[in-house]
Amino acid sequence: MPTITIDNQNYEFEGRPRLLQFCLDNGVDLPHFCYHPSMSAPANCRQCLVDVGMPQMNRETRESNLDDDGNPIIQFMPKLQTSCSMDMTDGMVVKTHCSSDAVVRAQKDTLEFLLINHPLDCPICDQAGHCPLQNQAYKHGPESSRFEFQKVHKPKHVDLGPNVVLDAERCINCTRCIRFTSEISKSNQLTIIERGVKNYPMTPPGIEFDDPYSMNVIDICPVGALTSKEHRFGARVWEMSKTASISTVGSKGSNCYYWVKDNQIMKVTPRTNMSVNEYWLSDEERLDCDRFNKNRPTGPTVENAEVSWEMAYKAASDCLTGIDGSRALFVGSAYATVEDNYLLTKLATAVGAPTPVYLAHVEEGHADGWLKTDDRAPNSQGCERLGLHAADVKELKARITGGEVDVLYVLEDDIVAAGVCTAKQLKKVKVILHHYHTTNQTLPAADVALPAAMAVETVGSFVNGDLRAQRLRPAKSIAGVNRTLSMEIGKCRADAHGTPFDKWYNESNLVNCQPGWVSIPEIASRLGHEMQYKGPRNIMAELAESDSGFTGATYEAMGEFGVSLEPIGVTA
Amino acid sequence: MADFIKNPVVDLLDRNPEPVFSGKDLSFSKDEKAQIMKWVSSYPSKEGAVMHGLWLAQEKFGFLPPEVIQLVADEIGMPYADTYGVATFYTQYFKEKKGDYVLDVCTCFSCQLCGGYDILHYLEDKLGIHKGETTADGMFTIQEAECLGACGSAPMLQVTNGPYVNHLTPEKIDALVDALRDGKMPEFESVTLPQDEDELGGNRRTDVSLTPTYGVCPVSETLS
Numbered sequence A: 001m002p003t004i005t006i007d008n009q010n011y012e013f014e015g016r017p018r019l020l021q022f023c024l025d026n027g028v029d030l031p032h033f034c035y036h037p038s039m040s041a042p043a044n045c046r047q048c049l050v051d052v053g054m055p056q057m058n059r060e061t062r063e064s065n066l067d068d069d070g071n072p073i074i075q076f077m078p079k080l081q082t083s084c085s086m087d088m089t090d091g092m093v094v095k096t097h098c099s100s101d102a103v104v105r106a107q108k109d110t111l112e113f114l115l116i117n118h119p120l121d122c123p124i125c126d127q128a129g130h131c132p133l134q135n136q137a138y139k140h141g142p143e144s145s146r147f148e149f150q151k152v153h154k155p156k157h158v159d160l161g162p163n164v165v166l167d168a169e170r171c172i173n174c175t176r177c178i179r180f181t182s183e184i185s186k187s188n189q190l191t192i193i194e195r196g197v198k199n200y201p202m203t204p205p206g207i208e209f210d211d212p213y214s215m216n217v218i219d220i221c222p223v224g225a226l227t228s229k230e231h232r233f234g235a236r237v238w239e240m241s242k243t244a245s246i247s248t249v250g251s252k253g254s255n256c257y258y259w260v261k262d263n264q265i266m267k268v269t270p271r272t273n274m275s276v277n278e279y280w281l282s283d284e285e286r287l288d289c290d291r292f293n294k295n296r297p298t299g300p301t302v303e304n305a306e307v308s309w310e311m312a313y314k315a316a317s318d319c320l321t322g323i324d325g326s327r328a329l330f331v332g333s334a335y336a337t338v339e340d341n342y343l344l345t346k347l348a349t350a351v352g353a354p355t356p357v358y359l360a361h362v363e364e365g366h367a368d369g370w371l372k373t374d375d376r377a378p379n380s381q382g383c384e385r386l387g388l389h390a391a392d393v394k395e396l397k398a399r400i401t402g403g404e405v406d407v408l409y410v411l412e413d414d415i416v417a418a419g420v421c422t423a424k425q426l427k428k429v430k431v432i433l434h435h436y437h438t439t440n441q442t443l444p445a446a447d448v449a450l451p452a453a454m455a456v457e458t459v460g461s462f463v464n465g466d467l468r469a470q471r472l473r474p475a476k477s478i479a480g481v482n483r484t485l486s487m488e489i490g491k492c493r494a495d496a497h498g499t500p501f502d503k504w505y506n507e508s509n510l511v512n513c514q515p516g517w518v519s520i521p522e523i524a525s526r527l528g529h530e531m532q533y534k535g536p537r538n539i540m541a542e543l544a545e546s547d548s549g550f551t552g553a554t555y556e557a558m559g560e561f562g563v564s565l566e567p568i569g570v571t572a
Numbered sequence B: 001m002a003d004f005i006k007n008p009v010v011d012l013l014d015r016n017p018e019p020v021f022s023g024k025d026l027s028f029s030k031d032e033k034a035q036i037m038k039w040v041s042s043y044p045s046k047e048g049a050v051m052h053g054l055w056l057a058q059e060k061f062g063f064l065p066p067e068v069i070q071l072v073a074d075e076i077g078m079p080y081a082d083t084y085g086v087a088t089f090y091t092q093y094f095k096e097k098k099g100d101y102v103l104d105v106c107t108c109f110s111c112q113l114c115g116g117y118d119i120l121h122y123l124e125d126k127l128g129i130h131k132g133e134t135t136a137d138g139m140f141t142i143q144e145a146e147c148l149g150a151c152g153s154a155p156m157l158q159v160t161n162g163p164y165v166n167h168l169t170p171e172k173i174d175a176l177v178d179a180l181r182d183g184k185m186p187e188f189e190s191v192t193l194p195q196d197e198d199e200l201g202g203n204r205r206t207d208v209s210l211t212p213t214y215g216v217c218p219v220s221e222t223l224s
């Protein structure tokens, strides 16, 4: 197998990897700006320079020449090379900044050049704290600048489009953003205009940067030149915690991070999962924050009066006591987790009601074949696998308005907004509702309303449209104490925000809600049906065992990146 | 550039300018299209034809407002943004309407050292406009250009992407402006360098009588 020597250490490799990527993959932390693994390498930032050589060959014998000690003589290239654009070959010898002073010097000087016209407004820049330029300047750059002249002033706070703001002074012209629009999103809306010291990235006249994936350039920008209009100046990185979870605006289940400050979702950024969303997120997935922060209920209600959870559970179980099961209608939810829907089916069975249905949230024509999907709910597939089927709205309507339903149990959905019936038509029906928002239009008709934890507050699993089961992790806390949630938060938020004992702990904006896997068993136990689960992890473990639709989908197996499930019908 | 060093401000471009050309005016003839397609097919990728295409458009329309750049892009079948980036890179592509004569005064290193700025300022005073501006009669535009590849005969200027005027002095500028006012473009002037003659084995070019090869280079007043 071909080998390469990097800083006196030998590595084997296959194929023809790029030197920079190979170094990064093998823990050699080479500084770089313009290179991105998904795009072409124009090698224009010059930060990734390394010294590259090959063993000197004797032309006649085709053997390498040896020095006095019997070691092959290495012929280094006359100039340092950009590792991002260098293909590796067998026998190559590379010196990085770890073993070559020339490379150290080159990295330092490149940084000094890059910083000549950089405004150094890090104290007010959104990128500060996770800025490749800042980090690398600290690690490899000069202590100070020798440039004593006025810096070039370029356009600032320019709205490139609806979501992205440009500060051209900060730009180092790496062209990552331009290559994103030409190679990845293919909208071709950005270019570098002008020349030399005057150049900056821009849309050509008459064009708005309204690419539905425009905000990806914000994260790939190695400086703070491109910022989010929505999040700009919203929070410093170190004030936020970041939780690996999945996006829930559609059935793609793009992997993402939720950034939380004071128990509010501040921003959503992509998390690399090559099997789902690669490095990217659509703008609609990124802008999905307000939903988690606004119009959240303050606590459970019975007949629209606020009560304790105890009383609410009691009221809910009363509604379900002594009923004619066939006249009860359970509506599951494609917004709720597999676990919660599973418990709901169990509850339905316990009171003798038919299997729940769920409401499909399909918006024809929304999909773009990439990350946007027609299905605007994250877990329709999970519901289907549990045996829940999309409700025929007309039929449901007929049943409710025809007086065939005595009790209606709705899990995390809004049947009035879905057009099934009006709140008035539910007058004679006992309604139990798990809701996310005070704007839920079914709420006025609810006899018992139980605020539900949203995807960013709960533990659970979703199955995306491509049949991949993935885990949700709690990014922010809810009011009250829940050991399972606290433990999960502690595990998945590798930051200082996790426990009530550290100085960052914050109790503002806690929503008084409960995950379905807490509230449904509470109701069931009051009906005399104990659901003995230690938490959603056990529920999923049981499903992975017992339900062929979920074979293998344990929390351990799903891990960070999810597992692919077999299509149903094949195994079942 | 000297002014730019003192006041280094890059303004935001006009992002929504009023179109200058529209409708039937904004199109290529059949022959022009055929010519562009010929260029397109002569490069490994179609983008190769962009410089030719823009040049043809500039000859036709006189200058390249965004809608013309878009027209070129569409004709070649390459992104408008990329085409626009190319057009703004070169001073030789005029992004707005210019005077009849565009005087590109080089102020890059060699010319700067040899008095490029003296020439630029002399010209500015003479015509009563600043670089980047056009005289009221629409006859002259002054531009500051980067190296035009004639450092050996610095300081120099180029007239409307055409002939070079070398070894500039104020007198030469006076004569040039007078001639241009009379509608006379300067002649092409060949300049050889002493070392060329040695290397070419004394093989002087036939137009050598026109070349002021051994003249003493002027030195910048601004810098000295």
Ligand code: SF4
Pocket (backbone or CB within 6 Å): A170, A171, A172, A173, A174, A175, A176, A177, A178, A201, A217, A220, A221, A222, A223, A225, A226
């Ligand atoms: S804006 Fe950012 S991503 Fe775009 S070229 Fe400048 S530094 Fe690179």
Ligand code: FES
Pocket (backbone or CB within 6 Å): A032, A033, A034, A035, A042, A043, A044, A045, A046, A047, A048, A049, A082, A083, A084, A085
């Ligand atoms: S990363 Fe190699 S030159 Fe920019």
Ligand code: FES
Pocket (backbone or CB within 6 Å): B106, B107, B108, B109, B110, B111, B112, B146, B147, B148, B149, B150, B151, B154, B156
């Ligand atoms: S510097 Fe003026 S032509 Fe080169």
